[in-house]
Amino acid sequence: MNIAIVGLGVIGGSLAKAFTKYTDHFVMGINRTEETAVQALKDGAIHKIASKEDLKDADIVFMCTYPHHIARYVEENGEYFKKGCIVTDVCGIKTEICNILPDICRRFGLEFIGSHPMAGKEQFTYTASEAELFKGASYIIVPCGASETSVETIKNIAMQLGFGMTCVTTAEEHDRMIAFTSQIPHVLACSYVLSPCCPKHVGFSAGSYRDVSRVANINETLWTDLFLSNRKPLITELNVLIDNLTLMRNAIDENDPDKLRELLKASRLIKEGLGEGV
């Protein structure tokens, strides 16, 4: 197949490198800064620097630019895309993009599928990209009404690129799950280290402190954007967490061993049910 990758940052660049390293697909790269595209060609990450006119040859277009640029790009260049091709993205939050892109694509006879390759780095540029970025990671797919055949095509490509698993879901479920699995641990780590005890922890701490506080070394600009772009699901999950913490707090405050033991047992059973034993 012919693959077009629009935006050769850390994710687009890594996809390009994985495509050329692990598959036989033909890879075209489009990048606003020409210099980066030239470097990618020199690295063998892409087979061709493409213009928008070349989009007519692409069977799949990966939109890897900033989320708010994607809709505008497809609006403005949709006529150049091959009719019936698959357009997908790599955004970490899906509700907004999956509300807008399917309609735009349909107007041009294209098929949109939401993608979230669950890997990343805190550096965003092409220089940080690597073919192995996705090794063993999960590739999440939001079909947005696309045909089963197209969803299968994306699934197969994910496995070819080195992902460990694919996972099909809705945009709403995706965003709530990401709030739980990724955003809550970051809010938590940052809230935890704000305790006046934190600067004095050396000598008193071991693995538990290290694990909870690890991601508090945060890029505050990036994560402010990420949190605010997923406000509703994140607030839902934060409320759930604060409520459960408060239940535990009250059982301790009321010196109620039975209630506390019940709560802790419920937690243990959930972990055991997931096969996540000690």
Added chain:
Amino acid sequence: MNIAIVGLGVIGGSLAKAFTKYTDHFVMGINRTEETAVQALKDGAIHKIASKEDLKDADIVFMCTYPHHIARYVEENGEYFKKGCIVTDVCGIKTEICNILPDICRRFGLEFIGSHPMAGKEQFTYTASEAELFKGASYIIVPCGASETSVETIKNIAMQLGFGMTCVTTAEEHDRMIAFTSQIPHVLACSYVLSPCCPKHVGFSAGSYRDVSRVANINETLWTDLFLSNRKPLITELNVLIDNLTLMRNAIDENDPDKLRELLKASRLIKEGLGEGV
């Protein structure tokens, strides 16, 4: 020196094994169940099974029984101890024991020092003990008014046994720090996995989920006791955490990027100040 270890469970047994493996001190063991003491002698973990009459030969007595047995044991057998010897314990919570033991010991002409060897296992019996349990761990000392010489003696012994560092503090500071570094991460892990999202996390999660949820596979009976035995400091820390989480939650809810960025930046600066960069 002559060392007596009263209570050959996982901590007492490991201390005995570390003493006989790494030092030249003479180690006597006292255990309620004779069978365990015999096994320890056979293993070379102790040099002698001691009776209370042998306590007169001990320069340091490590009380490694259940916390609530320690005071009674010293009350009942204090007359057998060598005058001027050091009595210490291994309890993970220090306020209560450090309030009671110094007076009891003083009555018999003994010197009490609180100890918390920061290592452990979820199994409590002698069979789980090992000489390497303390490798690199922190040994916390609460002097309780003991002489500097005696505190130095305990410090030196900790380093001989393989601990990585010693740390001298007060009982109150100790208990607050333990609430922060160890107990809060456990309450947090258990509260976190109670979210309805948790059982569905596979495919959406990576390192952050794993780190925060790890210790939710909890022994609920043990941790109920641990939490309730440190109620006040733990409630203080839980309130601090819930307050900070609520600050973050409100900044997100109010869609206030400046406030949110400030909070996250404060967290990053704390981690950076500790040299705990990415």
